[in-house]
Amino acid sequence: MLRELLEWLVTPAGLAARRHGLVGESVALAARCRRCRTAWEPHLRRCRRAMREAARACPEKGTVVVCGSGHLFDVPLAALAGMFSRVVLADAVHPLRARMAARGFGNVRLAATDLTGLLDAALGWRPGIDLDRIKPVTPTELAARKPDLTISANVLSQLALPVKARLTKLGCPEADILKVCRRIVQAHLDWLMGLPGSRCLITDTMSRDVDGETILDETDLLYGVTCPPGDASWVWELAPRPEAGRHFDQGREVRVVMRGDPKRTHLSEVKNEDAGGGGGLRPCATGNMGNT
Numbered sequence: 001m002l003r004e005l006l007e008w009l010v011t012p013a014g015l016a017a018r019r020h021g022l023v024g025e026s027v028a029l030a031a032r033c034r035r036c037r038t039a040w041e042p043h044l045r046r047c048r049r050a051m052r053e054a055a056r057a058c059p060e061k062g063t064v065v066v067c068g069s070g071h072l073f074d075v076p077l078a079a080l081a082g083m084f085s086r087v088v089l090a091d092a093v094h095p096l097r098a099r100m101a102a103r104g105f106g107n108v109r110l111a112a113t114d115l116t117g118l119l120d121a122a123l124g125w126r127p128g129i130d131l132d133r134i135k136p137v138t139p140t141e142l143a144a145r146k147p148d149l150t151i152s153a154n155v156l157s158q159l160a161l162p163v164k165a166r167l168t169k170l171g172c173p174e175a176d177i178l179k180v181c182r183r184i185v186q187a188h189l190d191w192l193m194g195l196p197g198s199r200c201l202i203t204d205t206m207s208r209d210v211d212g213e214t215i216l217d218e219t220d221l222l223y224g225v226t227c228p229p230g231d232a233s234w235v236w237e238l239a240p241r242p243e244a245g246r247h248f249d250q251g252r253e254v255r256v257v258m259r260g261d262p263k264r265t266h267l268s269e270v271k272n273e274d275a276g277g278g279g280g281l282r283p284c285a286t287g288n289m290g291n292t
């Protein structure tokens with residue numbers, strides 16, 4: 001607890017990120033990673049392998065941008081820094097662990113980036129706000145760096161959460177809030193998939209609470225947005241019991257989508273039989289990765 005409090009106090013972050021609770025989420029994620037390290041390791045290994053494969057398959061090795069770099073648990077930083085001339089880590093919160101890791105490489109830069117463009121504005125929203133007018137703004141400053149490879153690293157399902165919390169606090173109707181969440185998810189997907197250069201999306205798409213073979217609860221983490229067909233998928237054992245509850249284990253279905261020069265076949269080694277369908281699920285309730 002004391003360690004988390006200290007981390008929360010010393011993590012540098014902008015006002016909006018802090019006020020929206022992103023620093024707290026970042027600290028909670030690291031704490032959960034420590035508690036569930038063994039269960040998380042296969043997921044983290046697969047993420048790093050997918051990113052390395054995307055990097056190797058990328059024909060130009062100028063700039064790679066990693067969106068949602070966070071603590072770099074799932075990012076093979078040394079491999080990327082070795083292959084590319086420049087590595088840009090883009091996140092609203094760069095924890096100390098990531099800052100220290102970045103310092104070890106002369107070609108790694110941190111970009112304090114709001115991938116939704118809504119965090120600052122959301123602080124000024126008041127009751128009665130017209131939700132139709134809330135439009136995410138894509139991070140043009142990242143595209144301006146002309147990345148040869150852009151990676152979205154387990155961030156897509158997290159992007160709408162601060163806005164959702166803010167609008168819920170303002171008493172907005174749930175159905176309208178979910179429409180805004182969907183717009184945020186869709187905007188990041190459209191932005192990423194529309195970028196020139198190679199792209200690698202790694203995202204959790206669905207959360208499941210299970211007791212053995214029995215599914216107790218399912219939640220669509222993308223608010224009904226259709227994720228492009230994947231090149232690999234697996235289940236991330238996010239919260240084995242008793243982490244989220246004493247009577248169930250919580251898992252996330254994770255999908256990798258490669259576009260650009262990396263050919264689908266490059267991912268054969270991370271494919272497994274864990275793939276499942278989507279759709280027909282209720283929208284995301286909380287979806288935080290660090291807190292239950």
Ligand SMILES: C[S@@+](CC[C@H](N)C(=O)[O-])C[C@H]1O[C@@H](n2cnc3c(N)ncnc32)[C@H](O)[C@@H]1O
Pocket residue numbers: 022026029068069070071072073074075090091092093113114115116117119153154155158159289
């Ligand atoms: C689950 S973590 C990603 C895991 C990360 N790749 C790692 O290995 O630690 C989600 C990340 O998304 C970031 N994030 C959430 N909302 C964001 C936003 N609007 N703009 C930029 N980053 C955001 C959080 O700060 C967090 O680092």
